[in-house]
Amino acid sequence: MSRQENSDRLGVLKTYKLYIDGKFPRTESGRYFKLKAADGKILANVCQGSRKDVRDAVTAARTAFAKWSRQTAYLRGQILYRVAEMLEGRRLQFTEELVEQGVTRDKAIAEVSESIDTLVYYAGWSDKYPQIFSAVNPVASSHFNFSMPEPTGVVCVLAPELPSLLGLVRAIAPVIIGGNTAVVLVSSKQPLSGITFGEVLHTSDLPSGVVNLVSGFRDELIKTMASHMDVNAILLCAEKDRVGDSVVVQEQAIENLKRVSVWKDIEANPYRIMEFQEIKTTWHPVGA
Numbered sequence: 292m293s294r295q296e297n298s299d300r301l302g303v304l305k306t307y308k309l310y311i312d313g314k315f316p317r318t319e320s321g322r323y324f325k326l327k328a329a330d331g332k333i334l335a336n337v338c339q340g341s342r343k344d345v346r347d348a349v350t351a352a353r354t355a356f357a358k359w360s361r362q363t364a365y366l367r368g369q370i371l372y373r374v375a376e377m378l379e380g381r382r383l384q385f386t387e388e389l390v391e392q393g394v395t396r397d398k399a400i401a402e403v404s405e406s407i408d409t410l411v412y413y414a415g416w417s418d419k420y421p422q423i424f425s426a427v428n429p430v431a432s433s434h435f436n437f438s439m440p441e442p443t444g445v446v447c448v449l450a451p452e453l454p455s456l457l458g459l460v461r462a463i464a465p466v467i468i469g470g471n472t473a474v475v476l477v478s479s480k481q482p483l484s485g486i487t488f489g490e491v492l493h494t495s496d497l498p499s500g501v502v503n504l505v506s507g508f509r510d511e512l513i514k515t516m517a518s519h520m521d522v523n524a525i526l527l528c529a530e531k532d533r534v535g536d537s538v539v540v541q542e543q544a545i546e547n548l549k550r551v552s553v554w555k556d557i558e559a560n561p562y563r564i565m566e567f568q569e570i571k572t573t574w575h576p577v578g579a
Contacts, residue, residue, distance in 0.1 A: 306336040307482065309344055309506060310489030312351035313499025318507075319343045326482065329393050337482050340507035342515040345447075345474065348503035349521055352445045352472035355500030360442045360470040367468055368417030374495045375410035381491065382407070385456060385484055392455070392481040406460040409559050413464040420469070420561050428572070435575040440568035442470030443550060444523030447516040449509060449536070451528040451557060455481035458557050459488060462528055465563035467501055471524075474503045476516065482506045509536070517543035517551075524550035524567055528557065 306323065308315040322339040359367075378385070382403045389399035425439040446466045451458030455478035466473045477485025489504045505512070517525050517540045527540050537553050544551050552566045 304333060304336050306338070307486040307506065308338050309340055309348075310486065310492070310502075310504040311344065311348045312354075312503065313493060315489070315493075319347075326392075328391060334391055335483060337486070337506050340476075340505040340512065342512065344505050344507075345512055345515045346519070348474040348505055349445060349447075349519055351500040351503055352474050353521055355498055356442075356444055356472045359467075359472055359498060359501050362470070364418035364421060367470065368414045370496045371410055371414040371417065371464065371468055374491060374497060375407050375414065377491045377495045378403070378407050378410065378488075381487075385487065388483045388487060389456065389481070392483060394454075394481075402454050402457045406457045409457070409460050409464055412559055413468045413564070416561050416564065417468050420564050423561065424565055424568075430574075433576060433578045435577050436572065438570050438572040440469070440565060441571050443567045443569055444471060445521060446471045446473050446567055447519070447522050447525045448473050448475040449513065449516065449525070449527045449540075450475055450477055450485065452478045452480045452530055454557075456484040456488065458528060459485050461557040461559055461563075462526060462554070463502060465559075465561075466526065466567050467497075469564045469568055471567050472501050472503075474516065474522070475505065476509060476512055477504055477506050479506070479508050509533070513539055514543050517549075518546055520547050522547075522549055524552065526552045526554065526567075528554050 308317050318338040318340050320341040323336045324339050326334045326337050328334055385403045386399045389402060390396055421440055428436040428438060430436045448462050450462050459477060463473055485504060486506055492502050525540055525544055527536055540551055
């Protein structure tokens, strides 16, 4: 005899937490907001991250940077490919979450597929971009002179609001494949995919602290991310209805001369990796 679902039952809403230092803490502020579907149905509770959460995430990213930046390009590529494998295995879940947040099913399927392909794309570039962007320089002395890219450090990322999953992946992948660590503010319009992506990272081989995901609102957190003195670079994915964000970031970032990148699109290419690299030039004497 089959049991019927009680239509009067009160469902247990999932609370989407933050992802910091390989853990899933609630925001220290105790705040959250209710994410609603277009029909008014409450989908989930989402932690509203605070400035303290951002500072904790930067601390975790800085600690992780020392080890992550020393990993071989081959290993970083293998780990990013593993993230793609884990996302592939959960494509149905991500598709349903996007649909629940208002994306049409066809677009949701395409977005998840493009996100997986993006991870594979950047995994393939992991051991190739140093060869392409390094150089042996001609000098008028008896020296061997060469330049090579090295990671910048801790990068804060203000991910696009839409597309929430693909935008997040295309912002994170070029940052971490180059040996940087990241603190990311996910989409506030469609936050579910961003925080669930933390579960994918957690179950892959990515070390704790390399990627830290914070949910919340850009108006509250943008200045903290841009002005933090232990952040080396910031990536702003520009929104057409928020033209003043780039001015705020530039003004706050000047205090420690952090690098600022403003993306008006999220197209994938190897030059995105180089936006978060420093060029080290070495001189070595040759001859007798």
